[in-house]
Amino acid sequence: MVxxxxxxxxxxxxxxxxxxTALMVVPCALVLAxxxxxxGIYGGxxxxxxxxxxxxxxxxxxxxxxxxxARIAGTATLIAVVIGYAAAYAIAAAPRRLQPVFLFxxxxxxxxxxxIRTYAWIVLLNREGLITQLLRWFGYTGEPxxxxxTEGAVIAGxxxxxxxxxxxxxxxxxxxxxxxxxxxxxxxxxxxxxTFRRVILPLTVPGIAAGAVFVFVLSIGNFVTPALLGGGRFxxxxxxxxxxxxxxxxxxxxxALAMALIAIMLLVLTAQALAADRAAGRAAEAKGxxxx
Amino acid sequence: MAERSPATRRTLWLVLSLVFAFLYIxxxxxxxxxxxxxxLPTVWSGFSLKWYASLVGNAAILSAALNxxxxxxxxxxxxxxLGTLLAIGVxxxxxxxxxxxxxxxxxxxxxxxxxxxxxxxxxxxLDFTLGLHTIILAHVVFNLAFVCxxxxxxxxxxxxxxxxxxxxxxxxxxxTFRRVTLPVILPAVVAGALLAFTLSVDEFIxxxxxxxxxxxxxxxxxxxxxxIRFGITPEINALATIVMAVSITALTLSQRLNRGVIGx
Numbered sequence: 001m002v003x004x005x006x007x008x009x010x011x012x013x014x015x016x017x018x019x020x021t022a023l024m025v026v027p028c029a030l031v032l033a034x035x036x037x038x039x040g041i042y043g044g045x046x047x048x049x050x051x052x053x054x055x056x057x058x059x060x061x062x063x064x065x066x067x068x069x070a071r072i073a074g075t076a077t078l079i080a081v082v083i084g085y086a087a088a089y090a091i092a093a094a095p096r097r098l099q100p101v102f103l104f105x106x107x108x109x110x111x112x113x114x115x116i117r118t119y120a121w122i123v124l125l126n127r128e129g130l131i132t133q134l135l136r137w138f139g140y141t142g143e144p145x146x147x148x149x150t151e152g153a154v155i156a157g158x159x160x161x162x163x164x165x166x167x168x169x170x171x172x173x174x175x176x177x178x179x180x181x182x183x184x185x186x187x188x189x190x191x192x193x194x195t196f197r198r199v200i201l202p203l204t205v206p207g208i209a210a211g212a213v214f215v216f217v218l219s220i221g222n223f224v225t226p227a228l229l230g231g232g233r234f235x236x237x238x239x240x241x242x243x244x245x246x247x248x249x250x251x252x253x254x255x256a257l258a259m260a261l262i263a264i265m266l267l268v269l270t271a272q273a274l275a276a277d278r279a280a281g282r283a284a285e286a287k288g289x290x291x292x
Numbered sequence: 293m294a295e296r297s298p299a300t301r302r303t304l305w306l307v308l309s310l311v312f313a314f315l316y317i318x319x320x321x322x323x324x325x326x327x328x329x330x331x332l333p334t335v336w337s338g339f340s341l342k343w344y345a346s347l348v349g350n351a352a353i354l355s356a357a358l359n360x361x362x363x364x365x366x367x368x369x370x371x372x373x374l375g376t377l378l379a380i381g382v383x384x385x386x387x388x389x390x391x392x393x394x395x396x397x398x399x400x401x402x403x404x405x406x407x408x409x410x411x412x413x414x415x416x417x418l419d420f421t422l423g424l425h426t427i428i429l430a431h432v433v434f435n436l437a438f439v440c441x442x443x444x445x446x447x448x449x450x451x452x453x454x455x456x457x458x459x460x461x462x463x464x465x466x467x468t469f470r471r472v473t474l475p476v477i478l479p480a481v482v483a484g485a486l487l488a489f490t491l492s493v494d495e496f497i498x499x500x501x502x503x504x505x506x507x508x509x510x511x512x513x514x515x516x517x518x519x520i521r522f523g524i525t526p527e528i529n530a531l532a533t534i535v536m537a538v539s540i541t542a543l544t545l546s547q548r549l550n551r552g553v554i555g556x
Contacts, residue, residue: 005384005385006385008381008384008465009381009382009384009385010381011381012377012378012380012381012384013377013378013381013382014381015373015374015377015378016374016375016377016378016381016436016440017378017395019374019432019433019436020395020396020398020399020433020436020437023411023414023429023430023432023433024398024399024402024407024410024433025395026414027407027410027411027413027414028402028406028407028410030410030413030414030417031406031409031410031413034413083311083314086307086311087307087308087311089304089307090304090305090307090308090311091308093296093304094304094308102308104547105312105315106311106312106315108540108544109315109316109319111490111539111540111543111544112319112535112536112539112540113493113494113513113516113532113535113536113539114494114496115494115496115513115516115517115520116322116516116532116535116536117318117319119322119516119520119524119528119532120318120319120321120322120532121318122520122524123318123321123322123325123524123529124317124318124321126524128335130321133335160314160315160318163311163314163315164315167311192300217401217403218403221403221404221405221406223404223405223497224496224497224517228520228521238403238405241405241406241409242405245409245412245501246501251409251413254409255409255413258405258406258409258410261403261405261406262402262403262406265401265403269401
């Protein structure tokens with residue numbers, strides 16, 4: 001009976017797993033392999049083993065782009081977490097029946113096309129955009145400010161695009177928070193600020209971490225936002241990979257860059273998983289201590 | 293929650309208003325400007341539907357829209373079938389290997405740009421001609437993972453003993469599936485399909501890399517991207533408004549179906 005279930009299960013899974021293997025695992029393995037080959041003189045690939053491509057990743061020029069991407073992604077993550085947490089907190093504090101409505105409308109923009117959400121910021125930030133017009137309306141007569149094609153524009157675009165996910169991730173632990181905990185803290189004489197810092201914030205860290213990891217991982221590998229809002233002047237890893245494949249025609253180096261990107265992602269995800277495990281362990285310990 | 297002072301409540305409402313303003317003003321401006329009469333894409337000069345009319349006459353946009361529809365429909369159909377079977381296969385086993393979990397989870401988190409170059413390298417190594425069919429092959433990869441996760445969520449609360457009961461009463465495996473399992477998971481399957489359809493309609497980077505050169509296999513997001521690169525026009529505002537309306541409708545529907553599932 002058990003083996004029959006296993007057989008049936010395998011048959012059901014086979015087509016999908018075959019598809020994923022042929023069109024994801026094999027191509028990704030191919031990219032990994034590609035990273036160890038040399039670029040041919042006329043583009044193309046020369047099949048001799050080399051570690052040059054990975055060396056090049058650490059070349060100051062490219063390492064600088066990695067650091068730049070990490071800085072931009074980090075800034076966007078920080079801003080998105082601060083705004084997203086405040087929004088989630090306000091939603092969790094709203095009347096119960098309104099909470100699902102607020103949550104729905106907070107996530108709704110996330111469901112529209114990414115390109116279009118990014119384009120909306122071009123409309124806002126361009127030299128004759130809404131912000132310039134507002135400034136004029138307030139009596140500003142000077143040159144229109146240049147806001148588009150700046151690092152600030154890229155960060156604004158990333159925050160805008162990924163904010164709904166942070167709100168969702170932070171809302172989950174905030175809505176499950178036992179209100180009696182905050183009350184107890186206040187009754188024992190803690191100020192609102194102390195209660196937030198010592199009681200509410202620590203209990204909602206898992207949500208913050210999940211939201212932050214999501215924003216960081218998606219931002220650091222982003223290609224569309226820097227291309228459209230940075231005007232190609234602010235190279236991030238995604239743009240660099242794109243260039244190697246479609247412009248510079250150095251596929252082996254592009255492959256090495258992509259692998260470095262995956263390595264960074266896995267590092268961040270592993271760190272988060274470890275931190276979550278430790279937090280869960282601590283919580284269980286505290287609970288055990290309280291029970292004992 | 294604990295009683296709050298009026299000042300705190302005002303601050304919380306202010307935070308909510310500001311966040312919603314931040315989320316909706318960019319979209320609202322875009323939608324409003326799509327009904328703008330003048331040719332300047334960002335300065336309001338009166339109501340008009342002419343940019344919507346001019347979309348209908350734009351052959352490049354129409355062909356891109358048709359391509360997108362083909363890719364989305366075919367990849368959704370394949371992904372819904374494979375993803376649902378996968379979900380059932382994983383759940384009847386009820387013991388999950390972490391390797392299997394990672395394989396199913398990977399398409400949802402792998403950066404688009406990495407999957408895009410991986411598939412481009414793969415197809416070019418095999419000397420595949422690129423076109424709509426290669427975009428479809430690629431879109432099924434992430435679509436089936438999303439369908440699978442939606443259907444699995446539904447199957448978590450599924451009572452497998454009714455399947456055994458059906459078998460004990462002499463129903464064939466196929467009849468059991470059709471009469472017992474399918475009706476239970478159908479809302480989740482439809483929700484997953486709608487999600488997959490929207491993801492495919494909106495997907496840009498992977499399509500861009502796997503479509504090959506030439507206009508014949510340009511999809512709508514690729515068309516929008518090249519229009520944006522060229523400059524902002526009132527036409528993009530109108531097109532963006534339509535695309536946004538379609539994806540938000542499809543996903544709201546998907547969400548509703550899923551909520552119905554949870555509510556049962």
